[in-house]
Amino acid sequence: MPVTEIPPRSGAAFRLARGQVLTVIDPEGMQVSDLLAYSAEDVREVISNGRTFDYEETIALTTGARLWSNRSRVMLTIVEDSVGRHDFLLTPCSEATFRHFYPDQPVHRGCFGNLAEALAPFGVEPDMIPCAFNVFMNVPVAADGKLRVDPPVSKPGDHLRLRAEMDLIIGLTACSAYASNGGSFKPIHYSIDGGQHPQE
Amino acid sequence: MPVTEIPPRSGAAFRLARGQVLTVIDPEGMQVSDLLAYSAEDVREVISNGRTFDYEETIALTTGARLWSNRSRVMLTIVEDSVGRHDFLLTPCSEATFRHFYPDQPVHRGCFGNLAEALAPFGVEPDMIPCAFNVFMNVPVAADGKLRVDPPVSKPGDHLRLRAEMDLIIGLTACSAYASNGGSFKPIHYSIDGGQHPQE
Numbered sequence: 001m002p003v004t005e006i007p008p009r010s011g012a013a014f015r016l017a018r019g020q021v022l023t024v025i026d027p028e029g030m031q032v033s034d035l036l037a038y039s040a041e042d043v044r045e046v047i048s049n050g051r052t053f054d055y056e057e058t059i060a061l062t063t064g065a066r067l068w069s070n071r072s073r074v075m076l077t078i079v080e081d082s083v084g085r086h087d088f089l090l091t092p093c094s095e096a097t098f099r100h101f102y103p104d105q106p107v108h109r110g111c112f113g114n115l116a117e118a119l120a121p122f123g124v125e126p127d128m129i130p131c132a133f134n135v136f137m138n139v140p141v142a143a144d145g146k147l148r149v150d151p152p153v154s155k156p157g158d159h160l161r162l163r164a165e166m167d168l169i170i171g172l173t174a175c176s177a178y179a180s181n182g183g184s185f186k187p188i189h190y191s192i193d194g195g196q197h198p199q200e
Numbered sequence: 201m202p203v204t205e206i207p208p209r210s211g212a213a214f215r216l217a218r219g220q221v222l223t224v225i226d227p228e229g230m231q232v233s234d235l236l237a238y239s240a241e242d243v244r245e246v247i248s249n250g251r252t253f254d255y256e257e258t259i260a261l262t263t264g265a266r267l268w269s270n271r272s273r274v275m276l277t278i279v280e281d282s283v284g285r286h287d288f289l290l291t292p293c294s295e296a297t298f299r300h301f302y303p304d305q306p307v308h309r310g311c312f313g314n315l316a317e318a319l320a321p322f323g324v325e326p327d328m329i330p331c332a333f334n335v336f337m338n339v340p341v342a343a344d345g346k347l348r349v350d351p352p353v354s355k356p357g358d359h360l361r362l363r364a365e366m367d368l369i370i371g372l373t374a375c376s377a378y379a380s381n382g383g384s385f386k387p388i389h390y391s392i393d394g395g396q397h398p399q400e
Contacts, residue, residue: 050249050291050331053347055300059289060345070327072296089259091250096272100255127270130330131250141341145260147253 001193006033008185011114011173013122015040016164016192021079024135024172025189029156032175033188034092034111034132036119037067037075040167043123045069047076049088049131059141061086067133067162075168080161083154087137089147092129093177102178111173122169132171135160137180149179163194201391206233208385211314211373213322215240216364216392221279224335224372225389229356232375233388234292234311234332236319237267237275240367243323245269247276249288249331259341261286267333267362275368280361283354287337289347292329293377302378311373322369332371335360337380349379363394 003025006012011034016022024033039045051068053059061067062084067076093101093110116126136152174188175181203225206212211234216222224233239245251268253259261267262284267276293301293310316326336358338350374388375381 044325044327046327048291048331050289053289054291054297057347058345059341059347070291070329072294072300089250089253091248091254091270094272097254100272125244127244127246129270131248141259141345143343145258145341147257147259 001191003189003191006172006174006188006190008174008187009108009114009176011111011118011171013118013169013171016168016170018164018167020192020194021161021163022170023159023161023191025157025159025191026136026152026154027156027189028186029154029158030152030181030184031154031186031188032137032152032180033135034115034173034175035135036115036129036132036171038122038124038169039069040169043128043169045071045073046128046130047133052088059088061088066165074165076162076164078160079163080159082158083136083160085136085138085153086160087134087139088131089139090131090134090137092132092173105178108176110176114173114176115171119169119171124169152181201393203389203391206372206374206388206390208374208387209308209314209376211311211318211371213318213369213371216368216370218364218367220392220394221361221363222370223359223361223391223393225357225359225391226336226352226354227356227389228386229354229358230352230381230384231354231386231388232337232352232380233335234315234373234375235335236315236329236332236371238322238324238369239269240369243328243369245271245273246328246330247333252288259288261288266365274365276362276364278360279363280359282358283336283360285336285338285353286360287334287339288331289339290331290334290337292332292373305378308376310376314373314376315371319369319371324369352381
């Protein structure tokens with residue numbers, strides 16, 4: 001199946017039909033990809049970390065886990081995971097988070113800005129961007145609740161495969177932040193198989 | 201200051217002006233209150249667990265912690281906390297969660313339905329209800345990421361005080377779920393001090 005590249009520090013949005021499988025690939029290793037999902041029928045239905053934590057009863061989401069919408073419907077099922085370490089706690093970085101966390105470095109619009117631009121043609125406004133499912137992102141939670149952002153443990157070619165359980169609009173990025181990917185900006189690859197090929 | 205009661209399994213919504221302090225009280229102990237906050241100027245700006253986890257760098261939020269909006273602005277600061285145990289991972293229970301978790305018990309619209317009704321006059325639609333800050337809710341995260349919902353550790357009269365850092369619309373409930381409050385449905389009390397009294 002053809003592989004599409006998301007260049008470093010950018011994002012894409014595309015349709016994913018029910019039954020199709022999206023493979024998110026980390027071609028060089030140690031890179032993060034923020035994933036959003038909206039119902040193709042009504043983009044007010046959106047992926048929800050809280051509903052997912054409710055129904056899966058864990059914050060550690062890997063093979064077999066389902067990603068749920070704010071309307072309590074399953075949007076995606078993780079069908080294969082060569083890494084086993086992802087994050088669903090933190091929101092996509094934006095200009096504001098760059099100013100906060102990297103005051104001495106150039107500001108970037110981050111995955112938030114990249115997702116907002118890519119999703120705008122589908123009717124998604126910036127305020128409709130919730131917590132993303134942060135593929136390959138490594139955020140350990142300490143016993144006292146404190147969070148760290150560590151480099152991903154993904155190696156070149158590692159991947160995550162997700163099956164669409166409804167017709168979706170997907171937003172997907174190659175991470176732009178300094179900490180999340182160990183300080184290097186790399187591309188993300190993805191491919192889609194099953195059913196008809198989606199419209200970009 | 202006058203205390204308002206939220207009856208068991210119900211909710212309320214009200215204005216909280218910048219500088220006012222909201223006190224959420226558990227009058228009988230072991231009860232949960234779901235709290236939502238929206239900018240009074242534009243209800244598309246809303247409390248965000250992900251942005252809060254970003255900036256506070258912890259999921260354990262207590263005195264001194266700030267609760268942030270999806271637009272990276274501080275909405276509320278926790279100024280006093282006699283419990284020290286709250287949850288910001290799980291979404292308000294709805295009819296769907298009742299059917300899922302309590303298939304043998306009567307369905308209830310839950311805090312989600314109560315919040316949706318109370319917030320509707322302010323222009324908040326059900327799809328605009330994100331993860332609530334669940335005051336007194338006790339959700340331990342195990343080392344492997346698994347979540348439990350334990351009875352609250354709050355005792356009669358325990359409270360949480362939050363200062364509004366912008367003009368807000370607040371949604372607040374007395375929990376309706378079976379597990380969250382140890383199986384008993386109790387009221388929640390709240391009071392507001394500082395500045396002019398808000399309109400209900």
